[in-house]
Amino acid sequence: MKYNVIHRGDDISIQLMHSFHRLIGQYGLVHEEEHPDVVLSIGGDGTLLHAFHQYKEQLETIAFVGIHTGRLGFFADWKPDEVELLAELMGEAAQQNDLRVVKYPLVEIQITTAQGIETQLALNEFTLKGVDATLVAQLHINDELLETFRGDGICISTPAGSTAYNKSLGGAIVHPSLDAIQIAEIASINNRVFRTLGSPIILPKHHHCDMYPRANQNILLSLDHVYTQRNDILSIRSMVAAGKKVKFARFRPFPFWSRVREAFIGYEPLGENKS
Numbered sequence: 001m002k003y004n005v006i007h008r009g010d011d012i013s014i015q016l017m018h019s020f021h022r023l024i025g026q027y028g029l030v031h032e033e034e035h036p037d038v039v040l041s042i043g044g045d046g047t048l049l050h051a052f053h054q055y056k057e058q059l060e061t062i063a064f065v066g067i068h069t070g071r072l073g074f075f076a077d078w079k080p081d082e083v084e085l086l087a088e089l090m091g092e093a094a095q096q097n098d099l100r101v102v103k104y105p106l107v108e109i110q111i112t113t114a115q116g117i118e119t120q121l122a123l124n125e126f127t128l129k130g131v132d133a134t135l136v137a138q139l140h141i142n143d144e145l146l147e148t149f150r151g152d153g154i155c156i157s158t159p160a161g162s163t164a165y166n167k168s169l170g171g172a173i174v175h176p177s178l179d180a181i182q183i184a185e186i187a188s189i190n191n192r193v194f195r196t197l198g199s200p201i202i203l204p205k206h207h208h209c210d211m212y213p214r215a216n217q218n219i220l221l222s223l224d225h226v227y228t229q230r231n232d233i234l235s236i237r238s239m240v241a242a243g244k245k246v247k248f249a250r251f252r253p254f255p256f257w258s259r260v261r262e263a264f265i266g267y268e269p270l271g272e273n274k275s
């Protein structure tokens with residue numbers, strides 16, 4: 001089994017990377033940057049997003065795992081003082097050729113411009129925002145007009161990303177066993193003249209949402225942590241990525257809802273008075 005490490009660049013993450021190289025070498029794993037089987041991200045959830053985008057052409061064969069240094073991570077769910085345990089469990093999995101993974105759905109977007117169609121993938125979400133004015137875009141679901149949106153923007157997230165930007169927008173947390181995407185509004189304008197649905201909506205796989213921004217608008221497009229400004233977009237289609245998922249290596253059970261509790265509520269056990 002081959003592995004690579006992607007780190008945030010701070011001293012603690014770099015130190016942990018050196019420890020990990022030393023520990024995992026004892027189990028015969030080989031360091032390989034081009035085509036690893038496991039990618040260890042050391043840093044924050046943002047570091048894991050970097051790792052995902054670096055290896056997004058190889059999702060079939062790569063499993064990701066993350067150690068969080070600093071703040072509590074959601075994707076990066078191993079603590080720095082567990083690096084020895086992680087190396088041991090990864091080493092055992094490699095020796096027994098038994099790498100357990102969980103697979104999470106992704107969002108795929110197809111951007112249509114006068115030049116053609118570009119396809120992109122996101123692990124958390126993509127967002128569309130106006131740069132110098134309110135975003136105006138028609139929203140169609142399965143080729144039928146839903147609404148004309150006016151406001152700051154629109155966020156389309158995966159279940160794994162439902163705990164990120166989407167959560168700040170009042171979107172629901174969605175279990176990643178569901179093949180779905182969620183559309184959440186960012187500060188829509190609603191009054192007697194302009195109307196949007198106002199609630200986040202969840203689309204199952206095989207459904208699609210098309211957005212047609214008003215012509216020549218300057219648009220800020222984000223895909224996870226990557227932002228680009230453009231004015232050539234004719235439409236954007238989003239849907240659950242067909243046949244493409246991200247794999248996370250699971251060397252011990254850590255259910256999604258436990259991660260939600262640890263990331264957002266804390267570790268405190270319930271006291272006597274549970275009401």
Ligand code: NAP
Nearest residue numbers: 044045046071073074124125160161163164165168224225
């Ligand atoms: P960042 O500003 O560090 O990210 C914002 C926060 O979101 C950080 O605490 C980050 O954790 C956390 N996070 C990332 N993915 C998450 C997930 N799937 N579940 C729960 N928390 C998650 O920027 P970044 O590290 O480059 O990450 C980019 C992401 O930031 C975007 O994909 C978007 O989801 C999120 N974001 C959120 C808002 C908002 O909530 N208003 C606005 C813009 C972007 P770490 O500190 O461990 O990195």
Ligand code: MN
Nearest residue numbers: 044045046047
């Ligand atoms: Mn971050």
